[in-house]
Amino acid sequence: MLQIATWKRVLIWAVCAAGLWAAMPNLFYSRVEVHNDAAAAVAARGGDPTPAEAEAIARWPDLLPGTLVNLGLDLRGGAHLLAEVQLADVYAGRMDALWPEVRDALRAERAAIGSFNEGPSEPGTLRIALSNPEGMARALEIVQGMARPVVSLLGPSGNDLEVRAEGSEIIVTFSEAEQAATDERTMRQSLEIIRLRIDKVGTREPTIMRQGANRILIQVPGIGSAAELKALIGTTARLTFHPVVRTGVAGDAPGPRQIAVPASESAEIVYILEEMPVVTGNELTKALPAFDQNNRPAVEFRFNPTGARKFGDYTAANIGQPFAIVLDDEVISAPVIQSHIPGGSGIITGNFTVDGTTQLAAQLSAGALPARMEFLEERTIGPELGQDSIDAGRIAAVVSMLAVLVFMVASYGWFGVIANAALMLNIGLLFGMLSAIGATLTLPGIAGIVLTIGMAVDANVLVFERIREELKTARGPARAIELGYEKALSSIIDANLTTFLIAVILFAVGSGPVRGFSVTLGLGIFTSVFTAVFVTRLMVVTWFEWRRPKTLTV
């Protein structure tokens, strides 16, 4: 009759124990947080922990689980930005840069083409008006000849320029493949720059996430305001190339017209550089991860014509000398000039990994944000408001929990006590799952938990009410309990599946707070069904086997 196989009993209790184990660190939130922060700081730096860090790490044993439920911005305070990257800016800039090149190429064949000039055009398009229509064929050929193949992940996919004639005008635009590749690169660079800038401030767990084709979501806990965050992101990186006088250690004094710049990998090493840069990042047009002739990871770069001239002259005169690349007052690399670099493009080799070159290329291209950003959403939440919300939510959760507990015992007696044990277990499991998946708890999320407290009893109520009914007709208490569970199951599944359906839709369509809520709601359904169908049943059966009551009052 009321039989549950031993392995099932073991499994059910094991699941409960695992859930509670995972939830446990949340009871010691600040302690675990301090431990995690210190451990992360030490891991990032790679050295030995300072005494303060060691003390922080010792506050929570490594053997115990250390993952916590993340607190959302509305609970912790901080700033939130949704930025839209103006991708079309990049086309406009590149098209403007293309004109001098096209002009020079056409000028060389002026005899065949006749005179021409740049016509007015929308950004991202180049219009060249020819005065002599007979020159069109040749001019078209020349401009088309300037197109280069686009290399994407899927291999070559056409040329970067689309050139066509319209009346007496040649119209040049970027091809779709080139636009897609450019957009992708612009987004990556923007993300990389933003990440670099925010990492500089060293705040805890910033979220920097791409959203859709052209948006970036930035959430930084603990920062004073969205305006501060914008200023931080908006600061352009200063990228300069300097001749290296010598390398030294921290504290070395630079000579006249020289500057001391620390290396990015260690503040102990200092480069003494000439103050006047040879070229600056404003003159760099491209930097890409590549490989050198020995197949070692390297970074390939290209200057614009003026930068190329300066760079060519300097490299010709200084072969064998180190050359420092300085980003935001740090030397990120000081390669040795291997040869004269005439064409304005070159390659930086060194002790790089593939990841390293990707990052360096991004940093180099990342001199400044590649495109303007428009801010669609800005939110600042003060930490005190977040704390108020946490306090209010905690009090509400505790009080409503107590109220529900009392209510259940008053209504169902001993069975109410069992339901209450399951309810508390339920909350524990919910926190365990939230921690395990690294979910972020927001204010609506807390409301979701409180709602779960209310609704979690539903499944148990369904069962208990059914047992009550069956007691009137069934043969003995054991049969009534069995039938109660059996018959209530259909309702429990139907009712919870529909609610779960809603949670899934909320998660898929919603954003921000709605999403946070849907996660707690959805997980809450899981845990409440699990506790009602498996755990309370097991508790009831265990109790029944122990007491063997002849009659039953629910």
Add this chain to the structure above:
Amino acid sequence: MRLRLVRENTSFDFFRFWRVTFGASALAVVASIVIFAVQGLNFGIDFRGGTTIRTDGAAEIDIAAWRAAIAPLGLGDVSITEVFDPGFEAGRHVAMVRVQAQEGAEATSPELIAAIETALRTIDPTLTFPAVESVGPKVSGELVTSALMAVGLSLLGVMAYIWVRFEWQFAVGAVVALIHDVVLTIGIFSLFQIRFDLAIIAALLTIIGYSINDTVVVFDRVRENLIRFKQRALTEVLNLSINDTMSRTLMTSGTTLLALVILLVLGGDVIRGFVFAMTWGIVVGTYSSVFVASQILVFLGVKRDWTKGGTAEGPSGTRFAGKDGTGA
């Protein structure tokens, strides 16, 4: 002595006064639509763009003086509302200042926000600004679309599920009840001009989830009783089923409402609108399961012979409850 919300073996006739109950629901729906048409909703910045600034200070809030201080900035539509909460200690005054979206800009510029803050500080130097939020018109438009989509999709999803698990009449009944709940919630938000933002959409969807939960429990019992009592009249079977489940319905609604009312009082003002929507929705949703969803079944009639053909799942109610004591 056990607490009983409902006496044992109740036998209310829930359809006796159907003209009154269903009429009241119909009237409330019409009234909600009219109120909505007349005064619309007090949309938050999530849906119409603009900026809200939360202020926190020691001085009494004189809204006229605040308006006068901000007026020289020429911001267009500005609304100032004081926020009250039992959690605030005496002498603490919190307000929300909302400024419309500015021409030619997505999010409001930091300079403008700083200007507003400076202007307000001339009145109350102790003011702090614990939250500043700004949403551009572009995003707010998208948020409206995605919110409508979420509500529409959930209604469709629920309808499809019930149709598959029950019969089409049940699906119609359930969805009419859900629309009833959503419309009534929008109606009360319009009536009291409570701020309607993204979180309220989440609340609406939860109401849909809760209400359907309630309806399904009743329907499940209806299906079971239809099989047991093949000869009885439909209203009789419906009445029996609602009476059977009444105790459970009130217990669950009771505990959930208990939790929500406590949250409403103690949960702080930031989520009050959200919790209010949920509380209201649960009252309305519980009512509609009985007086709307089941009433629709009475109107539409249902197939009485569940034994052959029609449903593919065999005798209903046994689908998830096998003889082997499903589950554990």
